[in-house]
Amino acid sequence: GAVVSQHPSWVICKSGTSVKIECRSLDFQATTMFWYRQFPKQSLMLMATSNEGSKATYEQGVEKDKFLINHASLTLSTLTVTSAHPEDSSFYICSASPQGRIGTEAFFGQGTRLTVV
Amino acid sequence: DAKTTQPPSMDCAEGRAANLPCNHSTISGNEYVYWYRQIHSQGPQYIIHGLKNNETNEMASLIITEDRKSSTLILPHATLRDTAVYYCIVRVETGRRALTFGSGTRLQVQP
Numbered sequence: 001g002a003v004v005s006q007h008p009s010w011v012i013c014k015s016g017t018s019v020k021i022e023c024r025s026l027d028f029q030a031t032t033m034f035w036y037r038q039f040p041k042q043s044l045m046l047m048a049t050s051n052e053g054s055k056a057t058y059e060q061g062v063e064k065d066k067f068l069i070n071h072a073s074l075t076l077s078t079l080t081v082t083s084a085h086p087e088d089s090s091f092y093i094c095s096a097s098p099q100g101r102i103g104t105e106a107f108f109g110q111g112t113r114l115t116v117v
Numbered sequence: 118d119a120k121t122t123q124p125p126s127m128d129c130a131e132g133r134a135a136n137l138p139c140n141h142s143t144i145s146g147n148e149y150v151y152w153y154r155q156i157h158s159q160g161p162q163y164i165i166h167g168l169k170n171n172e173t174n175e176m177a178s179l180i181i182t183e184d185r186k187s188s189t190l191i192l193p194h195a196t197l198r199d200t201a202v203y204y205c206i207v208r209v210e211t212g213r214r215a216l217t218f219g220s221g222t223r224l225q226v227q228p
Contacts, residue, residue: 006160034215043204044161044218093160095216105151106216108160 006109023094029074030096050077119207135192139205
């Protein structure tokens with residue numbers, strides 16, 4: 001199956017700093033990638049859709065100025081949590097599907113555990 | 118995407134078959150049934166999907182009722198590594214839209 005890689009797997013940062021999370025499709029191209037957030041004991045919630053070469057689409061209630069998404073190439077999307085606060089501590093997960101393949105399953109990164117102290 | 122209903126939790130003995138049910142009574146004709154699982158602190162993993170025929174792969178079997186209003190994921194010989202949250206998702210067959218995750222079924226495989 002296709003591989004999606006996230007980096008870092010975990011990060012601890014101080015309140016007020018920014019953190020960048022990378023999501024790479026290793027063996028396929030993806031014009032669209034998705035970013036999810038998961039709080040403890042809850043399900044995954046879609047945050048935003050990352051579109052290569054254009055602006056991301058954010059779900060209702062997700063601040064676009066706080067969660068900056070850049071999808072500069074067909075294999076890389078980044079999520080930057082700006083001015084992080086403890087309430088942003090969560091498990092962030094990205095996913096992608098191979099471009100041009102209709103009917104394909106989604107592949108997920110291993111997730112990034114963010115802890116803001 | 119059609120709504121799905123799954124039991125919140127199930128137990129299964131190691132080595133036995135795990136049968137995970139899912140109700141999707143409002144499924145449309147062009148919607149597929151997908152199963153994913155999430156092992157603790159990892160990203161979700163694709164298991165299997167189907168439209169109306171039963172499907173089998175190296176991980177599991179998917180049985181879809183004739184009226185397509187429910188389905189069952191079968192792990193034929195559960196191991197401790199199958200302990201995870203299993204998500205049943207109904208959607209049209211495209212990778213261009215995000216998945217909508219419900220609360221899933223937490224499967225605990227017991228030694």
